[in-house]
Amino acid sequence: MVTEGYQQDVLSKRSKVTTERLALLVVSGLLAAAVIGLCVTVFDNIRLKQMFKKQDDLQNRNESGNTNVSEREPCSTVKPTCPVCPTVEKRKPCRTVQPTCPKTDVKDQACYKCEEGWEQHGGKCYYFSISKSSWEQSRDECRAKGGELVKIDSREEQTFLVRRLRVVMTEAEDKFWIGLTDSAVEGRCLWVDGSQLNQSLTFWRVKEPDNWNGTHGEHPDGEDCVRMGEKSEGGSLEWWFDAFCSKPHRSICKKAGVRGKFKKVCD
Numbered sequence: 001m002v003t004e005g006y007q008q009d010v011l012s013k014r015s016k017v018t019t020e021r022l023a024l025l026v027v028s029g030l031l032a033a034a035v036i037g038l039c040v041t042v043f044d045n046i047r048l049k050q051m052f053k054k055q056d057d058l059q060n061r062n063e064s065g066n067t068n069v070s071e072r073e074p075c076s077t078v079k080p081t082c083p084v085c086p087t088v089e090k091r092k093p094c095r096t097v098q099p100t101c102p103k104t105d106v107k108d109q110a111c112y113k114c115e116e117g118w119e120q121h122g123g124k125c126y127y128f129s130i131s132k133s134s135w136e137q138s139r140d141e142c143r144a145k146g147g148e149l150v151k152i153d154s155r156e157e158q159t160f161l162v163r164r165l166r167v168v169m170t171e172a173e174d175k176f177w178i179g180l181t182d183s184a185v186e187g188r189c190l191w192v193d194g195s196q197l198n199q200s201l202t203f204w205r206v207k208e209p210d211n212w213n214g215t216h217g218e219h220p221d222g223e224d225c226v227r228m229g230e231k232s233e234g235g236s237l238e239w240w241f242d243a244f245c246s247k248p249h250r251s252i253c254k255k256a257g258v259r260g261k262f263k264k265v266c267d
């Protein structure tokens with residue numbers, strides 16, 4: 001009986017111990033799980049952070065360099081407004097790299113316009129006549145069109161005219177009156193607006209102006225009107241000649257362009 005009591009006591013003690021152990025085991029297990037979970041979370045966090053940092057670094061580097069952002073941002077092939085990718089637009093790759101985008105410079109720009117048949121250049125309009133007339137008649141025709149025989153104000157303008165003459169000339173003998181004459185006082189060339197010829201802005205052919213009076217002196221008044229577009233040796237059209245004013249030649253008229261605002265759409 002005594003032994004039985006003892007045994008029972010031992011048994012109950014043993015079961016108590018087992019229960020305690022079990023509890024301890026469970027707690028330990030939970031703790032371990034928690035630690036592992038925590039570690040994984042922290043590790044993930046670090047990894048993510050590192051990933052983002054790397055990306056940022058790369059992006060920053062690419063931005064600071066002159067690398068084409070379009071190479072990694074497909075959105076830059078979209079229109080310049082770049083609606084699907086505002087962050088990229090902020091970094092302005094869309095406008096700098098636009099092979100597909102037509103260069104639509106929609107900035108309102110002050111432009112000059114010329115009537116049909118006139119060509120615009122540097123804010124002025126130029127007309128290359130087809131018909132041939134004497135110098136005076138040519139001047140009248142220009143005036144009737146609201147212009148004047150051309151006055152050449154710069155080397156650049158002369159270059160432009162020569163370039164255009166190459167195109168508008170149809171025959172080698174085409175020559176064009178310009179607005180220069182010494183008919184008032186021999187040897188003193190004046191532009192049609194009455195201004196004197198700038199001696200450092202002349203394009204005389206060698207030996208011109210020669211005021212030639214004809215093979216037998218049949219033109220005692222000499223040559224008083226100036227033309228250009230004569231194909232001299234070497235095929236150059238750029239030189240000025242004085243010639244008989246009565247000769248029928250084509251002519252170049254000039255007048256100011258009409259100022260206006262136009263939406264410039266680039267080609």
Ligand SMILES: *[C@@H]1O[C@H](CO)[C@@H](O)[C@H](O)[C@H]1NC(C)=O
Nearest residue numbers: 055058059061062067071072
């Ligand atoms: C940065 O540019 C290089 C090419 O220069 C490219 O290989 C890399 O992917 C770019 N990085 C990012 C984050 O776009």
Ligand SMILES: *[C@@H]1O[C@H](CO)[C@@H](O)[C@H](O)[C@H]1NC(C)=O
Nearest residue numbers: 066067068069070097098099
């Ligand atoms: C950017 O792209 C353009 C056209 O796609 C190319 O001509 C140019 O060389 C590129 N520049 C750089 C720095 O990659």
Ligand SMILES: *[C@@H]1O[C@H](CO)[C@@H](O)[C@H](O)[C@H]1NC(C)=O
Nearest residue numbers: 153154155198199200201202
């Ligand atoms: C004459 O032409 C030269 C060369 O284009 C220029 O520098 C100069 O200012 C002109 N002189 C006058 C009075 O227009």
Ligand SMILES: *[C@@H]1O[C@H](CO)[C@@H](O)[C@H](O)[C@H]1NC(C)=O
Nearest residue numbers: 213214216217218219220221
């Ligand atoms: C024509 O010009 C030549 C030389 O320039 C001169 O000797 C001659 O007198 C001129 N003839 C007339 C009719 O003016």
Ligand SMILES: [Ca+2]
Nearest residue numbers: 182211223224
């Ligand atoms: Ca003369």
Ligand SMILES: [Ca+2]
Nearest residue numbers: 210211223242
């Ligand atoms: Ca001459």
